[in-house]
Amino acid sequence: MITLNGDYKKLRGNFLFTEIAKRTNDFIAAHPDADVIKIGIGDVVRPLVPAVINALHKAVDDMGTYEGFHGYGPELGYSFLKDKILLKDYKERGIDIAYDELFVSCGTKCDTSAIQELFSKDTVIAVTDPVYPVYVATNVMAGRSGAFDDVLQGYNGIVYLPCTEDNNFIPELPKQKVDAIYLCYPNNPTGLALKRDELKVWVDYARKTGAIILYDNAYEVFITEDDVPHSIYEIDGAKEVAIEFRSFSKIAGFTGTRLSYSVVPKELKRIDENGDMVSLNAMWTQRQTMKYNGAPYIIQRGAEAIYTDEGRAQVMSEIGYYMENARIMREGLREAGFTVYGGVDAPYIWLKAPGGDSWAFFDRLLNEYHVVGAPGVGFGPSGEGFFRLSAFNSRENTLKAIDRIRKGIK
Amino acid sequence: MITLNGDYKKLRGNFLFTEIAKRTNDFIAAHPDADVIKIGIGDVVRPLVPAVINALHKAVDDMGTYEGFHGYGPELGYSFLKDKILLKDYKERGIDIAYDELFVSCGTKCDTSAIQELFSKDTVIAVTDPVYPVYVATNVMAGRSGAFDDVLQGYNGIVYLPCTEDNNFIPELPKQKVDAIYLCYPNNPTGLALKRDELKVWVDYARKTGAIILYDNAYEVFITEDDVPHSIYEIDGAKEVAIEFRSFSKIAGFTGTRLSYSVVPKELKRIDENGDMVSLNAMWTQRQTMKYNGAPYIIQRGAEAIYTDEGRAQVMSEIGYYMENARIMREGLREAGFTVYGGVDAPYIWLKAPGGDSWAFFDRLLNEYHVVGAPGVGFGPSGEGFFRLSAFNSRENTLKAIDRIRKGIK
Numbered sequence: 047m048i049t050l051n052g053d054y055k056k057l058r059g060n061f062l063f064t065e066i067a068k069r070t071n072d073f074i075a076a077h078p079d080a081d082v083i084k085i086g087i088g089d090v091v092r093p094l095v096p097a098v099i100n101a102l103h104k105a106v107d108d109m110g111t112y113e114g115f116h117g118y119g120p121e122l123g124y125s126f127l128k129d130k131i132l133l134k135d136y137k138e139r140g141i142d143i144a145y146d147e148l149f150v151s152c153g154t155k156c157d158t159s160a161i162q163e164l165f166s167k168d169t170v171i172a173v174t175d176p177v178y179p180v181y182v183a184t185n186v187m188a189g190r191s192g193a194f195d196d197v198l199q200g201y202n203g204i205v206y207l208p209c210t211e212d213n214n215f216i217p218e219l220p221k222q223k224v225d226a227i228y229l230c231y232p233n234n235p236t237g238l239a240l241k242r243d244e245l246k247v248w249v250d251y252a253r254k255t256g257a258i259i260l261y262d263n264a265y266e267v268f269i270t271e272d273d274v275p276h277s278i279y280e281i282d283g284a285k286e287v288a289i290e291f292r293s294f295s296k297i298a299g300f301t302g303t304r305l306s307y308s309v310v311p312k313e314l315k316r317i318d319e320n321g322d323m324v325s326l327n328a329m330w331t332q333r334q335t336m337k338y339n340g341a342p343y344i345i346q347r348g349a350e351a352i353y354t355d356e357g358r359a360q361v362m363s364e365i366g367y368y369m370e371n372a373r374i375m376r377e378g379l380r381e382a383g384f385t386v387y388g389g390v391d392a393p394y395i396w397l398k399a400p401g402g403d404s405w406a407f408f409d410r411l412l413n414e415y416h417v418v419g420a421p422g423v424g425f426g427p428s429g430e431g432f433f434r435l436s437a438f439n440s441r442e443n444t445l446k447a448i449d450r451i452r453k454g455i456k
Numbered sequence: 457m458i459t460l461n462g463d464y465k466k467l468r469g470n471f472l473f474t475e476i477a478k479r480t481n482d483f484i485a486a487h488p489d490a491d492v493i494k495i496g497i498g499d500v501v502r503p504l505v506p507a508v509i510n511a512l513h514k515a516v517d518d519m520g521t522y523e524g525f526h527g528y529g530p531e532l533g534y535s536f537l538k539d540k541i542l543l544k545d546y547k548e549r550g551i552d553i554a555y556d557e558l559f560v561s562c563g564t565k566c567d568t569s570a571i572q573e574l575f576s577k578d579t580v581i582a583v584t585d586p587v588y589p590v591y592v593a594t595n596v597m598a599g600r601s602g603a604f605d606d607v608l609q610g611y612n613g614i615v616y617l618p619c620t621e622d623n624n625f626i627p628e629l630p631k632q633k634v635d636a637i638y639l640c641y642p643n644n645p646t647g648l649a650l651k652r653d654e655l656k657v658w659v660d661y662a663r664k665t666g667a668i669i670l671y672d673n674a675y676e677v678f679i680t681e682d683d684v685p686h687s688i689y690e691i692d693g694a695k696e697v698a699i700e701f702r703s704f705s706k707i708a709g710f711t712g713t714r715l716s717y718s719v720v721p722k723e724l725k726r727i728d729e730n731g732d733m734v735s736l737n738a739m740w741t742q743r744q745t746m747k748y749n750g751a752p753y754i755i756q757r758g759a760e761a762i763y764t765d766e767g768r769a770q771v772m773s774e775i776g777y778y779m780e781n782a783r784i785m786r787e788g789l790r791e792a793g794f795t796v797y798g799g800v801d802a803p804y805i806w807l808k809a810p811g812g813d814s815w816a817f818f819d820r821l822l823n824e825y826h827v828v829g830a831p832g833v834g835f836g837p838s839g840e841g842f843f844r845l846s847a848f849n850s851r852e853n854t855l856k857a858i859d860r861i862r863k864g865i866k
Contacts, residue, residue, distance in 0.1 A: 047666030048635035049576040052729030054739050057746075064745070089527040099520040102754070103513060109713065110509040116712040117499040152562055152749075159747040163597070166459040183746045187573070225458035256457030302526040302753045303519065319462030329464050335474070336467075336593045337569040339562075342755055343712045344512070 056186050056201065058194040062179050062424035063087050069408070070418050077416075083447045086418040088234065088394065088436045090299040092364055097357035098298060098348045105347035116343040121335045123150025123307070127346045130353035131307060135292070141279045147311050147327060149334055152341050154264050154293040154306045158228070159184035160337075161260060161289060161308070164329045165226060166319050172224035174217045175206035176235050176425030176432070178262070181228040199427035208428040209236060215387065215396075216244055219251050227252070230262035232269060235425045235434040236396040237372075237388020239274040245281055252287035256316065258326075259288040264306075267297040267365055269391045285311035289326070296393065298352050298361050305341055305349045368393050371444040372437035382452040393437035396422070402431040415450040466596050466611065468604040472589050472834035473497050479818070480828050487826075493857045496828040498644065498804065498846045500709040502774055507767035508708060508758045515757035526753040531745045533560025533717070537756045540763035541717060545702070551689045557721050557737060559744055562751050564674050564703040564716045568638070569594035570747075571670060571699060571718070574739045575636060576729050582634035584627045585616035586645050586835030586842070588672070591638040609837035618838040619646060625797065625806075626654055629661050637662070640672035642679060645835045645844040646806040647782075647798020649684040655691055662697035666726065668736075669698040674716075677707040677775055679801045695721035699736070706803065708762050708771050715751055715759045778803050781854040782847035792862040803847040806832070812841040825860040 059065065066086050074082055094102070108114030122128075128148050136143045151157055159180055162169070171185045182204055185191060192202030200206050205224050207217035215236050220227075229248060232239040240248075252259050261278040269276060278288045290309045294300035314326045351357040372389035379386045385398035397419075399407035404421030411417045411433075422432030437444070469475065476496050484492055504512070518524030532538075538558050546553045561567055572579070572595055581595045592614055595601060602612030610616050615634050617627035625646045630637075639658060642649040650658075662669050671688040679686060688698045700719040704710035724736045761767040782799035789796045795808035807829075809817035814831030821827045821843075832842030847854070 048579055048668050048726050050726050050728040050734055050736070050739065051574055051576055052732075054574075054742055055728065055730065055732065055734065057742060087528065091522075091525065091527065093521055093525045094519045096520070099516060102516040102519070106509060106512040106516060109504045109512070110506070111503055112501075115501065115503045115709075117501065117709075118497065118711045155749045156747060164461055164464075166461055169458055180746060187743070187746065258458050299525075299527075301528045302750075304749065304752045316458050316460050318460040318465065320465065322462075322465065324460055324465065326460070329460065332464055332467060333597070336590060336597065337566065339565045339714065340712075342714045342752065344754065345752055 051187070053189040054187050056191060056193055057183055062420065065424070066408075066418065066420060069412065073412050080416045082412075082416045082418060083439065083443045084418040085436045085439050085444070085447055086420040086434070088296075088438060089301050090296065090438045091440060092299060092367065094299050094303065094348070095357065095360035095364060097351040097354060097360050101351035102344060102348040105344040108347075109344065119340040119343055119346075121338055121340045122146075122331070123148065123341065124343070124346050127350045130350060134353050136277065136279070139276055139280070141277055143279070143309055144312065146331070147309055149308045149310065149330060150341055150346065151306055151308065151334065151338060152304045154262060154291045154295070155180055157291050157306055157308045158260060158262055160333065161330070162188055162190070162226070163333060164326055169225040170203070170205060170223060172205040172207055172220050172227040173426070174229065174233070175200070175208050175427060176422055176429030177228065178230060178234050179425065182426075199423070199430070206426060206428070210428055216240065219247070223255070224257055226258045226260060228260045228262065230264070232265040232274070232392035233388075234265065234392070235394055235420065235422065235429065237392040237394035237434075238396070239269060239271065239391035241273045242275045242280065245275055245278065249278070249281045249284045249287055253283050257287070258314070258316070261288050261290045263290050264293040264296060265392045266292060267361075268369060268393055270369070271391055274391050279309070279311075285313040287314070289314065294349050294352070297365065298349065299364065300349070303345055303348065305345050367441070368437045371439060371441060374444055375435055375437065375448055378448040378452060389437065395435040395437070397433045397435055399431055399433045404430055404433060407433055411451070415454050417447045417450060461597070461599075463599040464597050466601060466603055467593055472830065475834070476818075476828065476830060479822065483822050490826045492822075492826045492828060493849065493853045494828040495846045495849050495854070495857055496830040496844070498706075498848060499711050500706065500848045501850060502709060502777065504709050504713065504758070505767065505770035505774060507761040507764060507770050511761035512754060512758040515754040518757075519754065529750040529753055529756075531748055531750045532556075532741070533558070533751065534753070534756050537760045540760060544763050546687065546689070549686055549690070551687055553689070553719055554722065556741070557719055559718045559720065559740060560751055560756065561716055561718065561744065561748060562714045564672060564701045564705070565590055567701050567716055567718045568670060568672055570743065571740070572598055572600070572636070573743060574736055579635040580613070580615060580633060582615040582617055582630050582637040583836070584639065584643070585610070585618050585837060586832055586839030587638065588640060588644050589835065592836075609833070609840070616836060616838070620838055626650065629657070633665070634667055636668045636670060638670045638672065640674070642675040642684070642802035643798075644675065644802070645804055645830065645832065645839065647800075647802040647804035648806070649679060649681065649801035651683045652685045652690065655685055655688065659688070659691045659694045659697055663693050667697070668724070668726070671698050671700045673700050674703040674706060675802045676702060677771075678779060678803055680779070681801055684801050689719070689721075695723040697724070699724065704759050704762070707775070708759065709774065710759070713755055713758065715755050777851070778847045781849060781851065784854055785845055785847065785858055788858040788862060799847065805845040805847070807843045807845055809841055809843045814840055814843060817843055821861070825864050827857045827860060
């Protein structure tokens with residue numbers, strides 16, 4: 047008789063976005079005529095840019111011919127894409143990443159949850175709080191936590207690093223020993239970035255303690271300020287301590303098209319359970335080769351198109367569109383008397399919820415103003431009292447949503 | 457200081473297909489003019505059929521418009537595809553599978569290696585021998601084995617079920633307790649199928665012992681014989697013991713396009729490490745929701761096209777083409793005096809290697825006849841002395857390869 051993994055049952059509640067979708071759908075079912083505006087989930091709404099569409103069509107045509115057909119591809123990504131990533135995202139920013147340090151795959155959600163398979167089960171995980179729920183949930187499922195604590199609103203055994211108004215949403219270094227630290231900057235959900243010297247504090251900490259930083263850099267393209275790093279490898283010594291994750295979801299509107307990459311430097315080595323020094327690059331290569339079969343050829347060709355001058359100009363125009371939404375939300379809500387953070391280097395606004403109860407504010411916004419946001423507490427205990435709004439919507443809907451909130455809620 | 461997973465280091469040698477590629481590339485580098493024919497890896501070579509190409513183009517067009525754009529999709533698959541799978545692959549064969557028992561994802565390699573996350577670490581894994589190497593390797597990486605045994609040519613702690621000429625390549629029931637059994641039928645690599653009554657023996661065994669069957673049904677479309685089941689759920693009681701995996705790789709030429717699905721019935725429940733009865737369907741839903749973000753919209757639309765009459769006729773014509781290759785190989789090699797198995801319900805030929813050494817035969821075939829096959833021993837200890845040939849090639853290359861082998865090797 048097989049025995050099942052007992053850790054799954056520790057998971058508390060629905061995935062945040064599942065719960066948001068449920069409440070929203072219930073409301074729409076009860077009010078079919080309501081004009082509901084969704085700025086909760088961080089999902090793009092605008093079409094793929096023409097350069098990507100053309101590249102996708104061309105790749106589909108390839109697949110319909112003998113000469114152009116592609117069967118099993120390289121598990122770690124095609125060179126036509128990897129070479130361009132290495133050049134444009136790293137080399138031209140003064141960072142040398144080797145070809146076999148780069149791994150193309152089908153999403154940062156997959157990558158950030160799979161990476162922990164390289165760690166021993168007793169690895170102590172630290173996350174900023176609030177945080178993208180997947181980092182926590184997937185470690186809970188792998189047995190790296192105790193039970194959920196209803197008072198703390200978090201899992202025992204996971205180290206939460208509060209990001210609050212008091213510390214300007216910059217986490218303090220852990221007081222206890224931690225082994226792996228998830229950092230997402232520019233940050234989801236607060237919409238704030240770390241400056242170069244602020245990120246250096248973390249790299250130095252990891253170098254000193256032997257911890258590993260899992261750096262989710264999915265929002266790099268939104269950076270506008272000069273002193274915000276575009277890669278963690280801009281920081282001296284980061285290659286010895288950090289894995290970087292990037293995604294095409296936001297830069298190229300690929301949330302439903304699915305493509306991402308990770309960088310695992312060869313300098314990154316640690317002791318394994320047998321006491322041997324091993325390379326995380328070698329382990330990740332084994333993992334991705336054995337458990338993954340590569341991203342679709344067609345999709346990789348689509349992603350390649352954003353590295354042309356034409357493609358880059360088109361996607362940056364889209365990014366500009368969304369960031370103008372962020373500006374409208376940020377300034378509009380501020381003018382209306384709300385306390386608002388973020389939205390300068392990231393497509394998210396972190397709004398202080400009047401009344402201090404995230405889900406109560408969610409329900410009020412949905413029921414009275416037909417606007418769907420994301421309750422801050424869904425991202426972690428320190429998110430209580432806050433609310434995330436996303437810039438990923440049409441201009442019209444963004445203006446309408448802000449107008450409704452300004453008029454209705456103080 | 458973080459500690460790394462010590463189990464990865466138990467992995468012995470290269471992934472079979474990596475080693476084949478390495479030896480082949482070395483040979484080609486040394487003999488650039490040689491006309492090398494690759495019938496080693498089970499990878500399709502013919503283009504996607506017109507119905508799929510048209511559907512992919514249409515989906516790409518969707519993604520270029522506001523109205524047709526798709527962002528994050530349902531993690532478990534779009535209903536336009538799931539409904540057709542449920543109807544055509546199950547309902548029309550008399551099998552009822554519920555909507556939420558079906559999970560669309562990006563490959564059977566991913567699915568069969570991820571499913572073990574639902575099991576406790578001490579789960580005893582059984583595999584047929586020879587076997588697709590990924591089942592074994594991914595369990596080794598998760599700590600479900602001891603060290604590799606050079607004499608046995610297998611991992612301690614993994615239960616190998618020999619499939620040999622003596623038992624007509626039908627594995628005998630395990631003599632020791634096992635918890636999870638990987639069965640792939642029609643089989644890779646032997647190219648043989650289990651009849652309905654032969655599969656029933658396994659379902660009955662699992663019902664009696666509480667083991668779970670992981671049924672890799674990637675080659676279903678090649679079945680030609682009436683008494684070979686098209687789904688394990690044709691067998692009474694299988695829903696209580698079996699998870700089924702299927703792939704679009706072979707039926708629709710999707711090896712580089714990437715799409716698959718799994719079925720986890722709600723009847724499938726077992727005790728977890730806390731002693732509680734839990735549903736594997738609920739756990740797999742949690743796993744796929746938390747660690748995966750759905751397959752690309754474009755690719756799911758492409759797969760949908762094979763469920764139209766036109767698409768079905770086109771893909772079945774491709775299957776017929778490949779199976780004629782299988783017939784040519786089977787009969788040609790048999791006439792030439794080789795002992796040959798498989799190739800009737802599956803696209804693989806399992807050839808007895810003259811001399812009895814799989815890798816020696818590989819090298820001889822490559823060096824003397826410029827034909828690349830897959831050494832049987834790469835699939836497990838009982839594969840020694842055998843050799844896998846794949847029907848996935850052009851007619852011309854298939855004829856040429858068989859002609860060279862017939863003329864040269866006795």
